[in-house]
Amino acid sequence: MRETICRKGFDPALLALMALALAVRVPIAWLTVYHHADEVWQYIEPAYGVVTGDWIRTWDIRLGIRSWLIPLFMLPPVWLGYTIDPLGELHLVLPRLMMAFVSLGTVWAGWALGRRISRGHAIAAGFVAAVWIDFAYFASRTSSDTFSVLAILPGLALLYRFRDTGNIRQAWAAGFLLGLGVIARFPLGPAVAIPFLWAGRADFRKAWPALLGGASLAVLCDVLANAAMGQAPLLWIMRNVLANIVDNRSHAFGLEPPDWYLRVLAWQWQYVAAALAPVLVLGARRYPMLLLTALAVIAVHSAVGHKEYRFILLAVSLLVLIAAIGSVDLASWWAKRGGKALSNTMLAGVLALWLGASLQVGATEPFRINWNVGKAPLRAMQTVRNQRGLCGVATYRIRDVPFISRAVLNRDVPALLINTQAAAKVAQGRFNVAIAPIEHIGELPQNYRFVGCMSPTTPLFEQQYCVLARPGPCTEKPGLLDYNVALKRMDR
Known part of the structure; x- marks a missing residue:
């Protein structure tokens, strides 16, 4: 029964x-x-x-x-x-x-x-x-x-x-x-x-x-x-x-x-x-x-x-x-x-x-x-959000494309995709926070200070998501470096 x-x-x-x-x-x-x-x-x-x-x-x-x-x-x-x-x-x-x-x-x-x-x-x-x-x-x-x-x-x-x-x-x-x-x-x-x-x-x-x-x-x-x-x-x-x-x-x-x-x-x-x-x-x-x-x-x-x-x-x-x-x-x-x-x-x-x-x-x-998986990118976005006076964020020579997600960033600020040192120098008035691999952070303009890298258990030479920030506001619009515009140009 x-x-x-x-x-x-x-x-x-x-x-x-x-x-x-x-x-x-x-x-x-x-x-x-x-x-x-x-x-x-x-x-x-x-x-x-x-x-x-x-x-x-x-x-x-x-x-x-x-x-x-x-x-x-x-x-x-x-x-x-x-x-x-x-x-x-x-x-x-x-x-x-x-x-x-x-x-x-x-x-x-x-x-x-x-x-x-x-x-x-x-x-x-x-x-x-x-x-x-x-x-x-x-x-x-x-x-x-x-x-x-x-x-x-x-x-x-x-x-x-x-x-x-x-x-x-x-x-x-x-x-x-x-x-x-x-x-x-x-x-x-x-x-x-x-x-x-x-x-x-x-x-x-x-x-x-x-x-x-x-x-x-x-x-x-x-x-x-x-x-x-x-x-x-x-x-x-x-x-x-x-x-x-x-x-x-x-x-x-x-x-x-x-x-x-x-x-x-x-x-x-x-x-x-x-x-x-x-x-x-x-x-x-x-x-x-x-x-x-x-x-x-x-x-x-x-x-x-x-x-x-x-x-x-x-x-x-x-x-x-x-x-x-x-x-x-x-x-x-x-x-x-x-x-x-x-x-x-x-x-x-x-x-x-x-x-x-x-x-x-x-x-x-x-x-x-x-x-x-995904924790280092999330930590990078959390660190970006915590930067005082955030007015624009750029990825610099990040291998992962796309990397920036508006849902993960969750801030109404311009996002840029930059792949050359010349572009980073010319466009520094368009962003005040950057994410870059450890081997490329020295290529950014000198007024960007090192905040930290996001993979604490990974050897330093393997760090791919490091955050840098500069003081001051953003004075220019993203233009052709806008993330969506750059993705379309790269067909990514």
Whole structure:
């Protein structure tokens, strides 16, 4: 009787897992800045621009290859943070906290997939979705990669519920969430077609109208978001394909061989990968469609020259969830060998092993590098904001272009991009604070005093973000050195 009640009602264990997930995610959202600069320049920066009317437009924004759906999704927390603390950074933190809360849907997804088998499977899958490092760290990232995973995983769980119950509303919801995930990151389309075909089968009277209807609503959300910003419907997808596939713009950010993702996963998980292999096989027997979807994500992205780990986040999430379910199968098999059922103690042991593996991956290279990404640029902007009499800021020979974000700077002062010593000398009346690499600070005019460098744990010769300031006001306008004007001239 208790098993039936737990299956139909809201199990308190699920509530505990969600609380655990928040306890892990909120500190990560608060303490980390970003995993990739796209999280700021493609999503937070446009939302900040809607709020303030002032933002930095990168080449992809100027070409119109990005949808406004995610920036408008970020708009409420950006607006709220800016309204509450217009001179601070709350508008940067609240979107990450919002994503952390939305990510609780992935905990439910793990729970729901495990619950189809047993409560023990549900607890294990939900626990892993709550604490595994990829789930926890990427949950609060304000990127299309995270957005797509947060939509698709609950959508997949709802697909299984629809196939189990025949509830048409679940098919509509699943179609909507999967469609939303694909709109957020359309290269996932071929992989997500697999669960669509699996769920629809030959049911053209019931399943397909609901699935396609839900997906159409997701597309409509994108159309309306772009229409609100004066953009033609879905034109951004064609422009994106032309820019990155036909014109190979993405190749400028690096090219990797086809086996790169497999090597990175082996490097990321190291000996943990060997432990995951057998339980992944066991879990795949329960959910072969999910394994096929994960492999399709990796295969599609392996065929593209420019590769980044975050691109296959959906595949990583699915593989980990499948392995979590398989780990309970392995523990149950071991218990049966001794003539016993899986006990709470054994299940706790399984969870402890997962937690230990997650901590191991998160604390070692290459993953541990992620904990400090973006902190030096943020410290640089904080130092700039704290300079008395700030009237203009310039980057001087900074390799990272773009570097200045209006959302991160959060000051209504001119921003300049300068790459030559002659320009810095001529334009010194246009800015009184500069950011430069340590090896180039001597090239700035002598009236700029050294304030400090922003990477305290990095050797001095590697310091790339040092702040300098001069006394006095700014007497000239940025002109051709204006950051947006310079980016357009450089096609960056």
